[in-house]
Amino acid sequence: MARLARWRPALRMAWRDLVQHPLRTVVVTVLVALPVAVAVVVSTVTATTDYYSPNTTARFLGAADAALEVTPHPRVRVRTMDRGRYVEWSAPPRAQDVERDATGVDVAALLPEGSRVTRIGDVTVPLAIGGRLAADVLDLDDPLTRGLATLESGRAPASEDEVAVSRLLADELGLVDDGTLADDAALRTTRGDLAVVGVLEPDPDRFSDSSPLVLAPVRLDGRTDALPSVRYLVDLPELTSKESRALQAELADHGISAQLRDATAHPDAWGLEQPLPSPVDPAAVATGALVIGLGLVEVLVLVGSAFAVGARRQSRTLGLVMASGGTPSDVRRTVLAQGVWIGVGAAVLGTGAGLLALLVGRGPIASLAGQRLQDYSFSVGTLVAVALLGVASAVAAAAIPAWGVGRMTASESLDGHIAAGSRRRRGGRLRGPSLALMTTGVVGLVLSGWWISRAFAPDVASPSTMPVVAGALSALVLLVGVVLATPFAVDLLGARTDRGWLPWRLAVRDVARHRGRTTAAVLGIGIVVTGAVFAGFGVSANAALQEVDEPLVPSGTAELYLSPGQLRDPETLARVRTAAAEIVGADGIVVAQEARLGRRPVGDHRGGTYQIVDDEFLEAMGLPDSAQRDLADGKALVVGPSSLREGQVRIVAGPRRDRVLDERIPAVRVRPGFLAMPSSVWISPETAAGLGLRGAPTSAFLHADHELDRESLDRLAFYGIYADGDEPQGPVDPRLVLGGAGGVLLATCLVVGMIVALSASEGRGDAATLAAVGAPPWTRRATSAGQALAIGCLGAGLGLLLGSAGGASLLQLVGTPGTPVPWAGLAVVVVGVPLLSTAVGWLVTPTRLSLTRRTG
C-alpha cells in the first residue's frame, strides 16, 4: 500500500507536466495510439472475417438458426463437417430410387413448435444479351435473410417479374439516375423484361457479386422440374446443442438435410472440435514477430526520445524530488508515470479511434477485407490485450530515460544538466558481443537463404517453414547486433574531428558526445529506412517475377466460361460475340473442340487431350504463321514435349486392351506462351475428319486487338458473360506493393522529420552558447544541419544494411530470376534520407536564440 502511495506524487507531477505541454503530449499520445488503433482494427477485422466467425456464418445462414434442404428422397444420411460450415447428405441405397416432390413436404410440421420458415433458392437468369446471371431467390423483407443480401434503396421484389440488382450492376446498366432508380428500369431476359425495383448493397467479395440479382420467392412457386431440392431458412425456438442434434437426425429421417447454427457456435458439443489447419504457422509467427518487433522498436525510439527530452527538461524537478527525500526509484517513477498516463491515454484514444474507424469505415474495410461485414466480432479479451500493449509500450518507452535519470546524482539533477559522455567506457564491453551477433546474423541469413532456396524448390511438395523461421531469427540477431554496434559507429564518426569546417567539426563532435540520443535517432531512422529498402526489394522482385510469368492466355484474349450447352448453341455464341463486341470491343470468339470418336474421347496415351482448332484460333492465340502452315500440312501441334516421339504423336481411343483407334500422325512441338489448354495436341478440322473424329466444343476465347484487362472482364460479368484473362500472376499485387512503398516513403519522411526535430531541440542549449559567442544564425543552422546529416547518414547506412539483408532473403524466398536489386530506390534512400534530415535540421533551428535557452 505504501509502495502504491509513493506513486501518487509521481502521477500527479506527470499529469500536470503533460497538461502544461499539450502539444508534446498530443504528439506522443498519438504516436502510441496509432499502432493501438491499427491493432484494434486488424484484430477485429481478422476475427470478423475469420472463416469460422459469425460474420462468415451469416453469409450462408443469414440470421436464421438453420438452413434446410428438402431432398427428393424420403430419407437421407447427414454429415456435418468443418466445424459446422458444411453439411453433406447422401441417400441410403433403399431411398435412392424413391423420389418425391420436395415442394410437397410440410416442413413446418416437422419442426419444433414456434419455428418459422422462409423459402430461398438460387436460379440463373438468361439475359437477352446472351449471358446468364446467377440470382438468389429471397424475401428481402424477411429478417431471416439479413446478411445474405441487403437492400440499399428501392424495395424488395414481390412479384415474379420483379428483381433487385446490385448497385454495381445498376450503375453498369445505367439504371440509376442521380442516385435514384429510374422508373422504367428493367432487365432484359430471354423470357421477357424484369422490372428492377430495388438496389442491393454492393458485396466487396467479387465472387459473391457475381450473383448480383435477387428475385422474389414467388418465382419458385410451382416449380419442381428444375429444382430437385427445396431450401428454407428457419427460425427455431431456443434449443440446446443436444436438442439441435436430435432435430437434425429427425429431419434426416424425413429426407431433409439441416445445417444448424448451433453446430458452428458449439462445435465441441457436436463432436466437431478439431484442430484448425495449421493453427500456428511458425514462419508467419517468426516474420510477424520480426515486423512487430521492428515496429515496436520504432515506437520505443520515437516515443522514448520524446520522453528523454522531457526528462532532461525536468532535471531540476527530479533533483528537488531527491533533495526532498526521494529515492532513485521515486525519480524513476516520476518519469515512468508520464509513460503510464500517456499509455492509458493512448490506449483509450487508440481503442476509441479503432472502434470509430470500424464503425465509420465499414465500407472501405469490407472492400479491403473482400467480405461483406454484417456484425463485427469483437473480442473483449483481445481489445483489452491490445490496450494493455499500448500502455506497456508507452511505459517501456519511458523506461529507458527513467532508468537514466535514476542513475543521476542529486547534484547533477539540481545543476540542471546531464553529463554527456561520462559513461562512454561502460559500453566498450559490448563491442565484441555486438560484432559477434552481427556476424552470426549475416552468416545465418546467408545460410537460411540457401536453405530456403532448397526447401522451396519447385520439386518439393510441402516445403518446410523452418528455413523461414531461421531467416527471421537470423535477421533478429543481426538487428540486435546492429543496435549494440551503433554507438561504436557513432564513436568512430566522432574520432577524427580535429580538422575541417567548424560547423561540421562541432556537429560531429556533438553527435559523438551525445551518444545515447544519437544512437536512438540513428536507430529510429535506420528502422524506417530498413522498411523502405525492403519494400524496394519487394517491388523489384515482383517486377522480375512478372517479366518471366507465363500468362493464362495471350494478351488481348480471355477464356470464356460458358456451359457445354451454351458452347454448342450457335445462337448463344453469336449473341455473346455481339455483346462482347459492344461492351468491350472484342473482335470475336474462337472455339477449341475436344476431338471425339463417336462418344469416346481421344488422347495421346499420356493423358493429353486432342483439340480441334482452326487457323482463326491459332491467329487469335498469337501463334506464328509456321504453326498455321504445319496445321494445314496435316501435322499435329503438340503443347508440351512429353507426347512427341520422333516427329510423331500417337492418337488413341478406347481402353488399353481394346483400342478402337491407335494411329500415329506427324507432329511438331509448339510453345504457345500461355498456360490455358496445357498437355494438349492440336489438330486441324481436316485432319480430324480424316481420322473420323468429330469435335465437341470445350473452350471458347474472346479475342480483341487490345488488352482485355480486369475492368473489361468485370464489365462483361455484369451481363452474365464470365471470362478470365491475363491477370498478373506475381506473388504480390503490384498495387499493394506500390501502396506499401508509398506508405513507407511517407513514414520515412515523418519519422526522419520527427527524430531530427527532437534531436535538434536538445541541442538548443549548445546553439544558444554559439549565439552568445557571436556565431551568426547561419553557423548555428549549419551546425544543427551537420548533426542531422551525420545522423541521417548513419541511419541510412544502418537501414541499407538491414534492408538489403532482408531484401536478399526475400529474393531467395520468392525465387526471382537473377538478382533484381532496386538500385534506383537504394540510391534515392542513400541520398534522400541524409538530405531530408539535413533540411529538417536546418529548418528547425531558429535564427533567433537567446542565451537563456541554455537552461533548457
Added chain:
Amino acid sequence: MNALDLLHVDRIHGHGNAAVHALRGLTIHVAAGELVAVMGPSGSGKSTLLNLAGGLDRATAGSVKVDGVELGDLSPKELARLRRHKVGYVFQDLNLIPSLTAAENVSLPLELDGVRRRPARASAEAALAEVGLAELADRLPADMSGGQQQRVAIARAVVGERSLILADEPTGALDSETGEQVMRLLRDRCAAGVATLLVTHDAAHAAWADRIVFLRDGAAVDDTGARPAAESLLTGA
C-alpha cells in the same frame, strides 16, 4: 548530540590531473537550534558542504553525521529516508516543483514516505500556516512571488519535524525586505530547535547567524565560534 557533525571531511572531484579538492579536512559542528552561516568566495566548497551534509554527495574521506547517524554507512535508500525525516533543503531559486501546488510541494517528503494524502495535506497546511502562507496552499509556484516561493520551500524544509535545514543562498534571488522575512523565518525555526546551516554571500544575512564559518579553497579559514551568552557581555567576562 549535535544535529550535524563534519569531521576532517575531504571531497575530491575527478581523478589524476583532473582532480579537484572541493573540501580539505573540514570540521564543523552544528548544534540543535543553532544557525550557522557559511561564507566564502565562489569555488570555496560551500555547496559541496551542503550536499555532503544532506547526503546528496559522499565524502571522499572523513565523517559526516546527522543526529549522530554516520551518513557514510547508509545506503542510497537510507540516505533518502534520512532526507525525508531529518533534513530539509532551501535553495536560492527554482525551489519548488512547478507542477505541484504549494501544499503538494510541502507534503512531498511525507507522501514520498508513504503518508496518506489527507494527513500529509494537514501537515503541509500547518507548515504553511507557520510561514504565513496558509491561504496560498492551492497555488502553483508560477502564481506566487519569489518570496512566497522561498517561504513555501522553508515550510517544506521543516515539515515532519526535521532537525536540520540546509539553506543554499535562500535570499539570493530576493529583494532585501523579502530576504529579511525569510531570514526571520529561519531564525524562528532555530528558536524552535531546528539546526540550520546557511550558505550566503551577504554579511547582513550572515549576521542573523549564531556563528559564521569562512571557507576558502575547501578549508575553514575562520570560525567566529559560539556566540557569547548575553550576560557575559554585560559582565565583560
